[in-house]
Amino acid sequence: MIKEVKAKSLLRKYKKVDSWFVARYGMNLYRGCLHNCAYCDGRAEGYYVEGEFGKDIEVKINASELLQKELDPKRKRVPLKKGFVMIGGGVGDSYCAVDQKFQLARKALKIVSEFNYPVHILTKSTFVERDIDLLKEIKDKSQAIISFSFSGVDDEICKIFEPGVPSANERLKTISKLKKEGFPVGVFLMPVIPFITDSREQLENSMKSFKEAGVDFVIFGGMTLKQGRQQDHFYEILQKNYPDLIDRYNAIYKGDKWGGASYKYYNTINSLFFSLARKYQIPIRIPAKIFNQVINQNDLVTVILDQMDYILKQEGEKTPYGYGAYSISQLKEPVSAFRNQLQTLKGVGPVTEKIILEILDSGTSPYYERLIYG
Numbered sequence: 057m058i059k060e061v062k063a064k065s066l067l068r069k070y071k072k073v074d075s076w077f078v079a080r081y082g083m084n085l086y087r088g089c090l091h092n093c094a095y096c097d098g099r100a101e102g103y104y105v106e107g108e109f110g111k112d113i114e115v116k117i118n119a120s121e122l123l124q125k126e127l128d129p130k131r132k133r134v135p136l137k138k139g140f141v142m143i144g145g146g147v148g149d150s151y152c153a154v155d156q157k158f159q160l161a162r163k164a165l166k167i168v169s170e171f172n173y174p175v176h177i178l179t180k181s182t183f184v185e186r187d188i189d190l191l192k193e194i195k196d197k198s199q200a201i202i203s204f205s206f207s208g209v210d211d212e213i214c215k216i217f218e219p220g221v222p223s224a225n226e227r228l229k230t231i232s233k234l235k236k237e238g239f240p241v242g243v244f245l246m247p248v249i250p251f252i253t254d255s256r257e258q259l260e261n262s263m264k265s266f267k268e269a270g271v272d273f274v275i276f277g278g279m280t281l282k283q284g285r286q287q288d289h290f291y292e293i294l295q296k297n298y299p300d301l302i303d304r305y306n307a308i309y310k311g312d313k314w315g316g317a318s319y320k321y322y323n324t325i326n327s328l329f330f331s332l333a334r335k336y337q338i339p340i341r342i343p344a345k346i347f348n349q350v351i352n353q354n355d356l357v358t359v360i361l362d363q364m365d366y367i368l369k370q371e372g373e374k375t376p377y378g379y380g381a382y383s384i385s386q387l388k389e390p391v392s393a394f395r396n397q398l399q400t401l402k403g404v405g406p407v408t409e410k411i412i413l414e415i416l417d418s419g420t421s422p423y424y425e426r427l428i429y430g
């Protein structure tokens with residue numbers, strides 16, 4: 057059932073730039089999703105999506121009016137900081153079939169373009185191709201990153217766990233097409249499905265396909281399974297298709313509040329993914345060259361330091377960069393105002409200082425470039 061609702065507000069403003077998506081703002085145009093992925097955490101009670109998930113959708117029918125108001129600098133005492141607006145993710149996919157009728161994603165892009173914000177789209181749908189014209193306009197003025205989420209590239213498995221989603225092969229074709237059009241395109245390989253799409257063979261096939269499609273980055277994550285509606289639904293599908301795996305799932309999902317699996321399991325798949333990313337030379341975070349001309353200097357330094365922190369941790373190293381990133385993200389003034397006294401900032405020692413200065417002068421750092429491109 058499609059229900060039209062009037063939302064009170066639309067944009068979510070992040071307290072700190074989100075280093076996974078390089079976004080400052082996010083939004084959900086719909087609540088609920090016809091893609092109906094078996095593992096979707098939008099089903100979890102904590103998100104309060106009403107009705108039968110996968111069939112019932114709430115459409116924020118006044119989304120355009122809200123976005124127009126919320127982005128318009130003339131209506132603000134303090135204009136919003138410039139930064140990427142993220143469309144997608146959360147409790148719905150902005151390009152699921154219902155958008156063919158309501159076109160909320162297209163209307164949102166027009167407003168984002170009008171106010172000159174960069175955009176990052178995350179979708180599982182090839183239907184995003186409809187808006188290539190607008191996305192190009194945004195890319196030429198600031199930047200437009202287009203990301204696709206996958207649990208793997210095996211179409212038979214996708215049919216079971218992502219019944220309403222275009223096949224992995226179709227998504228890969230759309231990626232190649234968007235790359236030819238000159239867009240930065242990435243993959244969120246998440247969640248991988250335990251013991252199904254996370255094997256060495258499956259992950260290798262996925263990474264090979266992404267490399268061939270020409271992606272700029274692949275961001276990886278394991279599956280969470282919160283007790284209640286999300287887990288019950290997933291287990292129903294699992295029981296029907298892979299009954300032998302139930303015991304193995306019970307061994308890694310033990311009722312963690314956030315639905316997390318065991319650390320041991322996550323560590324195993326993370327290190328497997330990391331070795332394959334190195335083998336195929338695919339960055340595991342969004343490379344700075346994609347956004348360093350667009351975001352403000354504090355956000356840029358924050359994201360680069362956060363990314364370095366993440367990559368070094370994957371290599372099993374301790375790092376000070378996460379602490380430095382947080383400290384920079386909390387500054388009210390531009391970090392360049394501290395050029396000559398960076399080490400007075402919490403978490404900034406001589407090495408971090410050198411990296412920050414390199415970023416301020418060139419938009420990146422040689423050490424970061426070596427880390428991100430392996």
Ligand code: SF4
Pocket residue numbers: 089090091092093095096097098145146147148149180
């Ligand atoms: S596409 Fe995303 S929001 Fe939609 S059902 Fe799948 S995981 Fe959930």
